[in-house]
Amino acid sequence: MNYFSDSLAAAFGLIASFDQALYQIVLTSVGISLIAAIIAAALAIPAGIVMALNQFAGKQFLQSILNTLMAMPTVVIGLLLYGLFSRLGPLGHLELLYTPTAIIIAESILIFPIMMNLAIAAVTSADPRLVPTLISLGAKPKNLSIQVAKQTRFIMLAAVITGFGRAIGEVGAAMMLGGNIEGYTRTMTTAIALETSKGEFEMGLALGLLLLIIAFVINFLLSWLQRVKP
């Protein structure tokens, strides 16, 4: 029989039989990425709105830095955090290396510039009458940002989903900082790399299929939000 088709059949079998090891990895991966997305969103969206609404010295420079960070290789983030979190590093005493927290921090840093840029784009691409209308209705600076976020909430949610999608597909930093510890820091991407190198192709394929399903759901949500956004 064909190696690939046999492995594919076995992968479907693992998914259909609700293999505990498989779904444990999926849950770990989703949990870490979700927390990273929430943390990054909590910081990036307000920062993006404030940056978009205000003019200040160095704004262009900050935008250039954000654009650069968006293209930053994940292994570089992993490398820098490894240096900080390793036993001899300045944050070694926190004992974060090889913990889910380390992966969450790395993924949050990874998706922060993406979300912030999307939040900036959401405000700048909104109807140009939005902000003057809110100001004319009496919105003060402190609640202007909140109202802008409310009015662009679907695009902001799309930014969060995009960030989540980027986090769940990340492998470099998760491998370096998580250590791929079974049942603890083993995520879908690190598990695919490990299982494939071990020759357990069907496990890798099953995880790959589930990752594809998650990517499909994310894309479906994004296109739905595109349709319903006001």
Added chain:
Amino acid sequence: MTNAYQLSDIQVYRQQKCILDIPELEIQHNQCIALLGDNGAGKSTLLDLLAFLHRPEQGSIKLNGDVVNRSLSVAQRRCIGYVSQQPFLLSGTITDNIRLALKLQGVEPKQYDKLITQALDQVSLTPLADQTASTLSGGQLKRAAIARAIAHQPSVLLLDEPFSHLDQSHIKQLENIIEQLAQQSSKTIIFSTHDRLQGAALADTTINLVHGTVTKSPLINLFHGQLNGHVFDTGHLQIHTTNQQPHAKHIAIDPDEIIISPKVLDSSMRNHFRGRLIAITEEATTIRLTVDCGERFHALISPESLNSLNLKLGDMIYLSFKSTAVSVF
């Protein structure tokens, strides 16, 4: 009694060009004021200043006698209702929009229902209270924006080109709403329009803007050009005037001062032009004639004069006016 607004030494620049220059302007309380001028005259810029959406590069604006600092106080903000030229309704229904406006103005929640009902009633939009912006026509959207602006009962209502992009029936409806609002005590309404006759008909008084400056001229028969001595050259016509202002670039002629005749008049008047009658329109109790003499002139005559002169479209006629009828600025 203090004025609603007092502007002093105002200058607004865009791309290093002065687009609004008002040394002094007072706007009294309880008046309906039309802001008249062509496109680009500075009407929207002035309304934005009055709404404190933008600040001038120079000068100060007093609201109800008080200089407004960097940010408006809650009481000052609540004095003003503003509707832009192309109003933007936020997500949700008309009621949601009005409720948000009341919330942002710091109105007590227990008053929301009463004020929303009142505002909708004033603009005759009660049946559409639960409709969203996307389902409204242009006229309904403008009325919804007015309801949102007046819900917190401001003493000053600013309307930027409220009649633009509307058909005649919606214009009439809006005119009635503005008239009704103007009749309310302690309400100052300032609206901009490029239709001078409509503005003059609706308002108690007018503010005339030309190229960012306020002028006392009625802005009808407005021409741009160069003044050489006592003769103003529009590029097509040479018009005699008694005024001499070294840097004047505009003139305006009161349409009531223009005499229409089938033949050239033998008189002391210095300005006589022959032109083709291209439009005859009714304006309230008078007739407006539009005559093309190289520049287009508007003259107002009575219906009786129209009959006695037996004028038809296309007739070649003469128009005459004194040099003292020409305002130079």
